[in-house]
Amino acid sequence: MKNILKTSVALVSILIGFTSCNNSGKSNGGSGALASNVAEKVYVPPGEYDSHYAFMSGGYSGNLTVYGLPSGRMFKEIPVFSQFPTNGYGYTEETTPMLETSYGFVPWDDSHHPDISQTDGVLDGRWIFINGNNTPRIARISLTNFETEEIIEVPNSAGNHSSSYITENTEYVVAGTRFSVPVPQRDMPIKDYKGNFKGALTFISVDPEEGHMDIKFQILMPGFNYDLSHPGRGKSHGWFFFTTYNTEEANSLLEVNASQNDKDFIAAINWKKIEEYVNNGGGTMMPANYAHNLYDEDTHMATSTMKKEVRVVNPSEVPGAIYLLPTPKSPHGVDVDPSGEYIVGNGKLSANLTVHSFTKMIDAIENKEFDGDAYGIPIIKFEDVLAGSVEQAGLGPLHTEFDGKGNGYTTFFISSEVVKWKLGTWEVLDRKPTYYSVGHLTIPGGNSREPFGKYMFAMNKITKDRYLPVGPEMEHSAQLYDISGDKMELLLDFPTHGEPHYAAAIPAEIIMNNVKKIYRLDENEHPRKATNESETKVVREGKNVHIYMTTIRSHFSPDNIEGVKVGDKVFFHVTNLEQDFDVPHGFAVIGANTAELLVMPGQTRTLTWEPKQVGVWPFYCTDFCSALHQEMQGYVRVSPADSNLDLSWSLGE
Ligand code: RUQ
Numbered sequence: 001m002k003n004i005l006k007t008s009v010a011l012v013s014i015l016i017g018f019t020s021c022n023n024s025g026k027s028n029g030g031s032g033a034l035a036s037n038v039a040e041k042v043y044v045p046p047g048e049y050d051s052h053y054a055f056m057s058g059g060y061s062g063n064l065t066v067y068g069l070p071s072g073r074m075f076k077e078i079p080v081f082s083q084f085p086t087n088g089y090g091y092t093e094e095t096t097p098m099l100e101t102s103y104g105f106v107p108w109d110d111s112h113h114p115d116i117s118q119t120d121g122v123l124d125g126r127w128i129f130i131n132g133n134n135t136p137r138i139a140r141i142s143l144t145n146f147e148t149e150e151i152i153e154v155p156n157s158a159g160n161h162s163s164s165y166i167t168e169n170t171e172y173v174v175a176g177t178r179f180s181v182p183v184p185q186r187d188m189p190i191k192d193y194k195g196n197f198k199g200a201l202t203f204i205s206v207d208p209e210e211g212h213m214d215i216k217f218q219i220l221m222p223g224f225n226y227d228l229s230h231p232g233r234g235k236s237h238g239w240f241f242f243t244t245y246n247t248e249e250a251n252s253l254l255e256v257n258a259s260q261n262d263k264d265f266i267a268a269i270n271w272k273k274i275e276e277y278v279n280n281g282g283g284t285m286m287p288a289n290y291a292h293n294l295y296d297e298d299t300h301m302a303t304s305t306m307k308k309e310v311r312v313v314n315p316s317e318v319p320g321a322i323y324l325l326p327t328p329k330s331p332h333g334v335d336v337d338p339s340g341e342y343i344v345g346n347g348k349l350s351a352n353l354t355v356h357s358f359t360k361m362i363d364a365i366e367n368k369e370f371d372g373d374a375y376g377i378p379i380i381k382f383e384d385v386l387a388g389s390v391e392q393a394g395l396g397p398l399h400t401e402f403d404g405k406g407n408g409y410t411t412f413f414i415s416s417e418v419v420k421w422k423l424g425t426w427e428v429l430d431r432k433p434t435y436y437s438v439g440h441l442t443i444p445g446g447n448s449r450e451p452f453g454k455y456m457f458a459m460n461k462i463t464k465d466r467y468l469p470v471g472p473e474m475e476h477s478a479q480l481y482d483i484s485g486d487k488m489e490l491l492l493d494f495p496t497h498g499e500p501h502y503a504a505a506i507p508a509e510i511i512m513n514n515v516k517k518i519y520r521l522d523e524n525e526h527p528r529k530a531t532n533e534s535e536t537k538v539v540r541e542g543k544n545v546h547i548y549m550t551t552i553r554s555h556f557s558p559d560n561i562e563g564v565k566v567g568d569k570v571f572f573h574v575t576n577l578e579q580d581f582d583v584p585h586g587f588a589v590i591g592a593n594t595a596e597l598l599v600m601p602g603q604t605r606t607l608t609w610e611p612k613q614v615g616v617w618p619f620y621c622t623d624f625c626s627a628l629h630q631e632m633q634g635y636v637r638v639s640p641a642d643s644n645l646d647l648s649w650s651l652g653e
Pocket residue numbers: 112113161332398399439440501502
């Protein structure tokens with residue numbers, strides 16, 4: 001025990017030491033060394049467009065933010081797992097079903113790793129997927145309307161971290177559990193973890209046309225921690241790689257107890273083989289309970305369905321489908337180069353970067369050169385799978401991306417730098433400091449067969465003195481580098497929102513021409529829409545009062561409503577009649593316990609209001625929509641509960 005604690009103290013002080021010495025000031029190279037033409041490289045003149053979109057995970061904001069590169073300007077926050085009062089997401093009748101789970105309504109999550117859909121291993125810009133870490137979920141966001149369209153919960157999982165990476169043709173979006181848990185969940189002593197807990201790796205199929213997600217199967221792996229994952233591509237398409245740590249299967253003081261083994265594993269999963277097994281009826285249907293939430297763009301409404309079973313596969317059922325590649329030392333990221341040959345294990349407690357060879361892996365499998373097994377899963381000999389290692393590259397490697405020109409770029413958290421190195425020769429070509437303590441990095445397409453390697457940006461965990469101080473916590477900071485030359489060139493710092501773990505970036509032209517500008521009114525199938533003012537009305541259904549309302553510059557119809565009583569539940573179903581790009585109207589009513597509505601052109605949104613006091617209560621448009629925006633208002637008269645005043649409504653009378 002004493003020894004363990006000593007190791008722990010030593011380790012922790014190394015980690016803290018290295019982190020803090022980089023945080024002490026901006027003396028070396030914060031900005032002093034920048035070339036004079038750097039400003040030009042990030043300057044996007046007023047009215048002109050950025051060349052790339054970057055989609056940054058919101059971390060503990062639960063959402064996704066959209067940035068332009070190279071300017072670093074934030075364009076939008078897309079609500080995904082978290083309620084968003086700015087537009088009413090997660091508050092309106094239409095969107096609350098998106099946040100339903102087996103735990104009930106969960107209005108928050110911790111989102112980590114966005115990944116853009118691919119065709120033939122190239123970004124196609126149709127959808128972006130992102131994981132919810134705390135309540136295991138995967139979301140799909142449309143890149144035509146920039147709205148969350150679908151969220152599926154992942155059962156038998158906990159800490160959905162090795163997610164949400166997609167295969168080369170978006171056949172699957174994959175979710176892996178960071179925490180192993182009892183499967184099925186049950187009441188058992190925590191100390192009996194070892195050998196009894198399981199780590200579920202979930203393969204969620206994606207419909208090629210609509211994008212709809214469905215859990216195809218879950219592999220119930222040994223009780224390790226599955227940290228990150230990446231698909232094979234090109235020659236390794238059909239495989240998926242997951243890093244593991246805590247192969248010690250410790251259940252307490254993991255900072256020490258999960259750092260004992262010299263090597264953990266990268267789990268290599270031949271998903272094609274398992275898919276075939278499952279397609280032939282393999283695996284077992286297991287009772288489960290998980291939400292599948294789907295937004296319908298025609299009705300402007302989401303529905304939530306609870307699914308009751310899931311197909312599980314034990315590794316022993318499909319011999320030859322799963323192997324373990326020893327990898328030093330508590331690897332975090334696992335990244336596959338554009339050719340699909342190299343599998344990089346970022347051992348966060350290792351000084352060297354370990355790179356495995358897919359070809360050598362296949363040879364070793366064919367020659368059955370194994371070094372024992374773990375729970376029946378063959379372990380390939382380290383030397384037999386090793387392609388090479390980048391020696392003494394830095395301290396604390398976390399993540400690697402590729403430029404498509406034969407180079408890898410790895411972040412080092414402890415030594416706070418990005419290191420560029422050459423695939424095949426493993427030599428370090430360049431290193432640049434980051435400010436400070438970088439986590440992920442992104443190259444547009446850097447996680448595909450075809451990177452667009454002009455820019456790279458680092459997402460840093462600690463900001464400290466980079467911006468004007470704003471209290472004890474600073475927004476995290478990203479740093480943009482030009483990687484078109486031999487050496488990386490720092491161009492720009494820009495603040496981010498929440499904690500962007502990872503980001504996906506893509507050339508703007510792949511997306512910008514498909515972006516939706518309005519919702520067509522004649523396609524609106526919302527059950528309580530009003531697509532012109534003659535359809536507006538107020539209907540009482542017992543204690544529920546439904547107001548079918550429209551907005552257009554610059555009035556609501558109706559704008560005078562009487563006959564509502566204390567104790568009623570009032571539903572404002574607001575349809576925005578505008579058919580012009582970027583003309584939403586807002587709706588807010590005094591005393592509402594939710595949020596505003598921000599209704600897009602042609603869309604219908606519903607705000608629920610339970611008036612508690614007699615009086616005449618105003619509502620108004622919250623979005624400055626015209627010169628007469630301040631005139632865009634109305635009144636609801638609320639009478640006592642026992643009043644017998646009939647409902648009436650009007651506009652302009
Ligand atoms: S993880 S750096 Cu999800 Cu690396 Cu954050």
